Amino acid sequence: MPPIIMSSLDQARLELLLESNIYRNLPGVDLLSREIERAKVLEPREVPPDLVTMNSTIRFIDDSTDSELELTLVYPKDAGSEKTISVLAPVGSALLGLSVNQSISWEVPGTKKAQLRVLEVTRQPEALGQFHL
16 A cells, blocks of 8 residues: 555545544445545645645546546535546545555455556645635
C-alpha cells in the first residue's frame, strides 16, 4: 500500500460521515475507515496540488485494463451524477490520498483487482483556496 496524505478537513468530514446512521453500515465504510486511519494528515493549506482530496477531479488509469477515466471524487450525497465517484465506492476510497504517479492495487466487486494509477489531478479545491466544500 502506498503512503497516503489527507487534509484535516477531509479527515474530519469523513469521520463524521462514517459515524452517521445513514452510512455506518454501508459496504465500503470499513475500507474507507482503514484508509483514514493510515493517512498522514496535513492542514488544507499544506496539501500538495497533485494530491487527490475530496471534490478533486482526477485523471487515472486502471493499468490492469488500460482504461483511462476522469472523475470527481465526491461525498455519497453528491454521487450519481455523470463523472463523479463516491468516496464509499471501492475506486473512490482507493484514490483518496494518492498523489500523481502513485498507484494502488484494489479489490473491485465483480472483477479481480484493479491497479489504479493517478495520472493528473486536474482540479483540487485546496489548490484553488476552496476550503468550504
